[in-house]
Amino acid sequence: MKAMLAGAEPEDRELLALARDGDRAAFARLVEQHYDFIYRVAWRWCGRKADAEDIAQEVCVRLGKSVRGFRGEGRFTTWLYQLTLNAARDHGRKLSRESARTWAYAVHALSDAAAEPEPEDAVDRLWDAVRLLPPKQCEAVLLVYGEGLTHEAASDVMGCAEATVSWHIHEAKKRLKTLMSQAGED
Structure with missing residues (x-):
């Protein structure tokens, strides 16, 4: 069993x-140890507390169903x-089916929020x-700047080449620059 769990962090091996x-007690402890991490990633993805809580809850359910597959x-x-x-993407798809968002609406919303920004407000608008x-x-x-992963580690999570992560970051910076300038941000 230990050989199969060699990729786990030392404190997680026994619980896993x-x-x-x-x-069930070990599973509950594993969830307790990683819940803040799960919630933080979910929140960075969606930016809304209620949605992040829903995503985190879904991850815990999925973890229970798939822990044997790790x-x-x-x-x-x-x-x-x-x-x-994956849970965040599924949640986002569900929400997009329920209500459509457009690029123009987002730019308008960002510009409306731009009056006398506090530093935290600017960071929130950027996210x-x-x-x-x-x-x-x-x-x-999210993975590189929000979670502080290297491009290599992000490529492992995303299941793509490190160069692909770098390209996604490059393209994201170009789009963000355009979006933020349209919204009147620096």
Whole structure:
């Protein structure tokens, strides 16, 4: 069992082994240890507390259903990033079916919010703009700038080449510059 969980962080190995064998207390402890991480990634993805809570709850459910499938080939947190981003994407698709957002509306909303910005407001508006990027660009920015991952680590999470992550970041910066300048931001 330990060989299969070699990719897990040392403090998670025992909990993972027990959770995989059906130990509910170990699973609860694993979720407790990683819930803030899951919520933080979900919040950066969607920017709304209620949606982040829904996504985090969905990740916990998915984790319960799939913990036995974790083979330890990569780091547990990398696998958890993937699980969280998949749940966030699914949540976003559900929301987009329920109500459409347009680029022009977003630019208008960002410009309306631009009056006398406080530093935190500017950061919030920037993350709002990041969330409007195409999904892969948003993920790359979220992982590299929001979570502090290297391009290499982000490529593991996203399942693509490191150069592809760099390209997504480059394209995201160009789009953000355009979006923020249209909204009157620097």
